[in-house]
Amino acid sequence: MRWTTLSVVVLLAVAGCSGGESAVPGGAPPSAIDRLLAKAPVATAIPAGSAMARIKDRGELLIGGSLDAPLLSQQNPGTGELTGFDADLGKLLAKYIIGEPKTKLVTSTSETREPLLANGTVDVILQTYTITPQRAERVAFAGPYYSSGQAIAVRRGTTGIAKPADLAGRKVIAGANTPAIAAIKAAAPTAEIVEFGSDPECLTALRQGRGEAYVQDQALLIADAAQDGELEVVGEPFTTDPYGIGLKHGDEQFKQFVNDWLREIQKSGLWQDVWRDSIGTVVKGDPPTPPVIGSAQGS
Amino acid sequence: MSHLPDLVGGFLTTLALVALSAAGAFALGVVVVVLRVGPLRVLRAVGTGYVETFQNIPLLVWLVLFVFGLPEVGVRFPLFTTAVVVISLYEAAYVAEALRSGVNTVAQGQGEAARALGLTFGQTLRHVVVPQAARRVVQPLGNIGIALTMNTSLAAVAGVVELTASANRVNLVEALPIPIFVGAGLCYALLAAGIGGLAGVLERRLAT
Numbered sequence: 188m189r190w191t192t193l194s195v196v197v198l199l200a201v202a203g204c205s206g207g208e209s210a211v212p213g214g215a216p217p218s219a220i221d222r223l224l225a226k227a228p229v230a231t232a233i234p235a236g237s238a239m240a241r242i243k244d245r246g247e248l249l250i251g252g253s254l255d256a257p258l259l260s261q262q263n264p265g266t267g268e269l270t271g272f273d274a275d276l277g278k279l280l281a282k283y284i285i286g287e288p289k290t291k292l293v294t295s296t297s298e299t300r301e302p303l304l305a306n307g308t309v310d311v312i313l314q315t316y317t318i319t320p321q322r323a324e325r326v327a328f329a330g331p332y333y334s335s336g337q338a339i340a341v342r343r344g345t346t347g348i349a350k351p352a353d354l355a356g357r358k359v360i361a362g363a364n365t366p367a368i369a370a371i372k373a374a375a376p377t378a379e380i381v382e383f384g385s386d387p388e389c390l391t392a393l394r395q396g397r398g399e400a401y402v403q404d405q406a407l408l409i410a411d412a413a414q415d416g417e418l419e420v421v422g423e424p425f426t427t428d429p430y431g432i433g434l435k436h437g438d439e440q441f442k443q444f445v446n447d448w449l450r451e452i453q454k455s456g457l458w459q460d461v462w463r464d465s466i467g468t469v470v471k472g473d474p475p476t477p478p479v480i481g482s483a484q485g486s
Numbered sequence: 487m488s489h490l491p492d493l494v495g496g497f498l499t500t501l502a503l504v505a506l507s508a509a510g511a512f513a514l515g516v517v518v519v520v521l522r523v524g525p526l527r528v529l530r531a532v533g534t535g536y537v538e539t540f541q542n543i544p545l546l547v548w549l550v551l552f553v554f555g556l557p558e559v560g561v562r563f564p565l566f567t568t569a570v571v572v573i574s575l576y577e578a579a580y581v582a583e584a585l586r587s588g589v590n591t592v593a594q595g596q597g598e599a600a601r602a603l604g605l606t607f608g609q610t611l612r613h614v615v616v617p618q619a620a621r622r623v624v625q626p627l628g629n630i631g632i633a634l635t636m637n638t639s640l641a642a643v644a645g646v647v648e649l650t651a652s653a654n655r656v657n658l659v660e661a662l663p664i665p666i667f668v669g670a671g672l673c674y675a676l677l678a679a680g681i682g683g684l685a686g687v688l689e690r691r692l693a694t
Binding site for chain 1: 554557558562565642643645647651654655657658659660661662663664667
């Protein structure tokens with residue numbers, strides 16, 4: 188029995204070491220979102236019987252999203268506070284509908300998003316949900332609210348990888364269930380894709396030589412490279428991923444409502460402020476021009 | 487349905503994982519149980535330590551440790567190999583326990599009688615204990631085989647694109663989780679039924 192205890196202790200120590208890279212940059216101080224919420228708009232008219240009216244009556248916006256997406260929707264384990272671009276937009280949307288930023292996050296995954304919307308477990312999905320025509324057959328997309336792009340990162344000193352086509356025939360690391368997988372297949376069909384569950388795991392795998400390149404959302408890669416001098420982001424994003432807010436399929440009224448809200452916060456500069464507090468903490472320069480609502484095929 | 491090749495590929499990877507891990511787990515399980523029922527105190531302790539270590543830590547933790555921990559100390563296997571090794575090591579603990587319970591069903595007096603007749607430890611196992619124990623462990627081993635099949639889905643963590651991971655990939659494009667995962671579930675059920683059936687046949691054979 189003593190041996191068991193000893194080996195457990197040793198193993199836990201090893202486990203602790205291998206997970207050491209998981210510190211993630213970004214995340215605004217908690218006061219930032221409060222400042223934005225103070226000046227955030229509230230809807231003037233909520234039609235009776237609508238999805239918005241039901242949310243308002245409930246007093247809480249149910250959001251399907253992530254707890255572990257750095258810069259987008261990440262929970263601080265110490266405070267329980269959810270920070271990031273998606274998380275902040277969720278609070279602003281809740282304030283717009285209810286008048287108060289009351290949200291409840293339901294952890295959703297790529298395999299549960301559509302059922303959660305269809306059976307009404309969540310009101311909206313805010314989770315780097317790329318708008319595609321196939322998905323639009325089952326989900327209504329408001330937005331796009333953000334336009335992202337996949338980029339390539341390598342270990343410093345790697346040669347021969349300068350553009351997506353260079354990935355052909357190589358081992359490429361990608362996050363499981365991310366748009367990177369489809370992007371790699373389209374850009375370099377002969378690349379061998381190696382998937383890992385989370386960004387820190389992918390980074391560790393790249394460092395340990397499990398692949399020659401890592402394809403991930405550019406903002407996330409920039410954040411990673413800021414932490415890890417061995418990581419080099421190569422070139423510019425090679426895809427455009429329009430993220431939409433997932434709503435129940437067929438609810439045109441709610442979609443119109445959310446689109447109106449998005450246009451309003453884009454115009455007032457609130458969208459840009461949210462960007463500065465989240466993605467803008469690692470990406471240099473001014474906020475990008477927000478995507479035109481309805482511009483993505485399927486939105 | 488254009489994604490059928492992806493799912494078939496995933497299913498084949500799962501099959502390969504099950505076959506190789508089951509073989510590995512059985513071979514290692516036999517070694518461990520011999521240590522555990524053997525006469526040497528030191529070897530018994532080693533066997534017990536092995537079983538306790540692997541049974542008391544979740545498979546997922548082992549996978550993460552082997553995939554991300556070993557390269558830190560300079561040992562790097564291909565991902566598929568890592569998955570097979572880890573699942574084998576883990577399930578071997580359960581195989582050893584099932585075998586041991588089979589051995590324990592043979593009355594101690596029989597072993598003592600065999601030794602009294604001058605049989606060695608190995609001969610006692612081979613001629614007296616194993617034939618009786620074998621038929622009693624077929625069903626437990628079948629159940630472990632089924633559990634092993636289900637556990638292979640964790641190999642996705644190790645970057646192995648088996649059935650569950652490939653279903654996930656297809657769903658990412660098609661956004662049809664219910665039919666895709668029902669399909670994957672049926673494949674697992676089929677595999678489990680096959681293993682159960684095999685155990686039934688074996689049990690009848692050994693009963694005579």
